[in-house]
Amino acid sequence: MFPLRTLALFVSAGLLAGCAVGPDYHRPDAPLSDRYQAQSAVQQRSAARPASFTVWWEGFDDPLLSDLVSSALAQNLDLAQASARMAQARAGLGAATAALLPSGNISGQAARAYQSVETPLGQVLSSTPDYNRYGNSYEADLNASWEIDIFGGLRRGRQAALADYQASEAGVAATRLAIAAQTADIYITLRGLQTRLAIANKQVSTQQELLEKVQLLHSKGLAAEYQVRQTEGALAQVQATVPVLKTGLDAAMNALDVMLGTPPGTHRAQLTTPGAIPQAPQIASTGTPADLLRRRPDIIVAERHLAASSARIGVAVSEYYPKFSLSALLGSATAVASGNLLSSGASQSAGVLGLRWRLFDFGRINAQIDQAKGQEAESLAAYRLSVLRATEDVENAFSALINRETQAAILTGGETALASARQSSFVAYRQGTASLIDVLRNDETLLQASDARAQAQTESARAAVAAFRALGGGWQPPEASAMTQ
Numbered sequence: 493m494f495p496l497r498t499l500a501l502f503v504s505a506g507l508l509a510g511c512a513v514g515p516d517y518h519r520p521d522a523p524l525s526d527r528y529q530a531q532s533a534v535q536q537r538s539a540a541r542p543a544s545f546t547v548w549w550e551g552f553d554d555p556l557l558s559d560l561v562s563s564a565l566a567q568n569l570d571l572a573q574a575s576a577r578m579a580q581a582r583a584g585l586g587a588a589t590a591a592l593l594p595s596g597n598i599s600g601q602a603a604r605a606y607q608s609v610e611t612p613l614g615q616v617l618s619s620t621p622d623y624n625r626y627g628n629s630y631e632a633d634l635n636a637s638w639e640i641d642i643f644g645g646l647r648r649g650r651q652a653a654l655a656d657y658q659a660s661e662a663g664v665a666a667t668r669l670a671i672a673a674q675t676a677d678i679y680i681t682l683r684g685l686q687t688r689l690a691i692a693n694k695q696v697s698t699q700q701e702l703l704e705k706v707q708l709l710h711s712k713g714l715a716a717e718y719q720v721r722q723t724e725g726a727l728a729q730v731q732a733t734v735p736v737l738k739t740g741l742d743a744a745m746n747a748l749d750v751m752l753g754t755p756p757g758t759h760r761a762q763l764t765t766p767g768a769i770p771q772a773p774q775i776a777s778t779g780t781p782a783d784l785l786r787r788r789p790d791i792i793v794a795e796r797h798l799a800a801s802s803a804r805i806g807v808a809v810s811e812y813y814p815k816f817s818l819s820a821l822l823g824s825a826t827a828v829a830s831g832n833l834l835s836s837g838a839s840q841s842a843g844v845l846g847l848r849w850r851l852f853d854f855g856r857i858n859a860q861i862d863q864a865k866g867q868e869a870e871s872l873a874a875y876r877l878s879v880l881r882a883t884e885d886v887e888n889a890f891s892a893l894i895n896r897e898t899q900a901a902i903l904t905g906g907e908t909a910l911a912s913a914r915q916s917s918f919v920a921y922r923q924g925t926a927s928l929i930d931v932l933r934n935d936e937t938l939l940q941a942s943d944a945r946a947q948a949q950t951e952s953a954r955a956a957v958a959a960f961r962a963l964g965g966g967w968q969p970p971e972a973s974a975m976t977q
Contacts, residue, residue: 512644513813514806517651517799520872522879524781530890531778534959537897543773546968548960549676551773552953556762557679560752564675565668567753574660574667581653581660588653591646594638603629633823633840640817645810652803659796665967666789673961675751677954679770682744684950686766689737691942692730699727699935702918706928719928726932730939769949772893772956779963784882787964794871794878801868808860814849885962889955896952903945910938 528534543551549561565571605627609618617623641647703723709715745763746756785791821842850857914934920926960966 512647512806513809514648515802517802519795527780528886528890530894533894534775534778534890541773542776545777545965548965549672552770554770557676557770560679561672561675564671564751568671568751569753571667571671574664578660578664581657585653585657588650592641594636596636598634600632631825633821635821637817637819643810643813645807648803648806652800655796655800659793662789662792666793669789669961669966672966673957676957678744678748680950680953683767683769684946685737685741685744687769687946688943690766691946692733692737695730695939699730703727722932770953772953775959781883788882791878791882794875798871798875801871805864805868808864811850811857814847817846819844889959889962892955893952893959896948896955900945900948900952903941903948907941907945910941914938
């Protein structure tokens with residue numbers, strides 16, 4: 493009677509108090525600064541239009557870009573893998589929840605046997621009156637069992653499974669954010685390469701015209717042989733940049749097709765027509781570094797992994813304590829075929845109180861606890877590192893955005909001045925007051941300035957994409973209360 497009273501005391505205390513061994517999880521503090529270093533400069537940028545934080549790609553005002561991002565979010569295979577991992581984590585949570593509940597099953601069997609009379613048993617049975625070598629047996633049972641989670645090991649396991657599921661949910665959001673950003677980045681790079689290729693082709697045409705004029709002057713004895721060769725060399729140098737740009741353009745188109753989950757070449761016809769480099773929109777809401785803790789899904793992933801590792805310490809500690817279980821059987825069994833399987837004489841029942849205690853296995857339990865604590869320490873370091881890297885991403889993206897836009901503005905003004913200088917030098921060359929070298933140098937400088945301006949515009953737009961990604965734009969952060977339940 494005493495063990496039953498002791499068990500009742502354990503059950504009542506454990507279930508009513510809801511106690512669970514191991515540490516209770518609290519999200520660790522992450523000391524961060526109040527604002528970003530370039531936050532004021534980013535907010536004071538002059539841009540064509542502000543961008544919505546959740547669908548920031550529409551702020552670039554490029555319908556094709558918006559269509560491509562939408563297609564990538566619907567078709568990308570990395571996102572399909574992340575969704576499949578979330579489904580697996582959801583199944584793990586269901587299994588951990590089911591472990592807290594009683595389980596039951598129904599079993600039944602019917603057997604027919606033929607006894608040999610040559611065996612010792614057969615020889616004994618054959619000597620009895622009315623011996624029948626054929627035998628039938630029937631059995632039907634209802635079994636039920638329940639592990640009583642007195643010390644909370646199963647509850648800690650469910651907490652770990654829930655945190656893993658929430659991490660997989662945030663992982664899907666992180667993948668969506670990455671897919672949208674990578675698609676926009678590739679598209680902007682593609683438009684930048686098309687712009688640079690157009691500049692190079694224009695410069696090739698200009699150099700060819702210049703070569704024709706120099707050859708004409710040479711045929712009339714007004715230009716030296718070396719001037720013709722210089723012009724040919726300058727033309728070859730410009731022409732050599734075209735294959736390099738085409739190679740990059742092909743690679744960007746192929747990468748974009750893969751992002752959309754389609755074979756390379758699928759969207760080539762749609763992208764062949766050159767388009768302008770998208771202009772970076774206004775970042776309406778930069779928030780503060782502390783906002784990254786709920787905005788960035790990768791930080792949420794790291795934080796949820798930390799919560800799961802903390803709960804698994806409780807799972808390991810629960811092995812110190814005994815585990816109680818209740819099981820019961822209710823059924824019927826008979827060895828005849830007279831149809832009395834459900835009669836009172838054929839009924840059977842059993843009730844079992846189980847106890848399992850790893851009383852002499854504390855060395856292994858200690859090792860399991862130390863391992864769980866080590867995993868928690870690793871997860872804590874990973875969480876803190878993810879927070880630091882997130883702020884680094886934002887700072888770098890802001891710096892690149894401001895400086896690249898400044899560079900593009902300077903190069904645009906310089907390109908205009910160089911174009912005027914080149915035209916003046918060519919007129920002066922035709923009048924005999926300037927050398928061909930001056931014209932060639934002005935051509936080379938103009939090409940470099942135009943190419944650098946296109947690169948700066950491309951990089952400033954890519955920096956805006958990186959800023960939205962670093963800030964966690966492109967998804968709806970969950971409420972803090974829902975995430976910690």
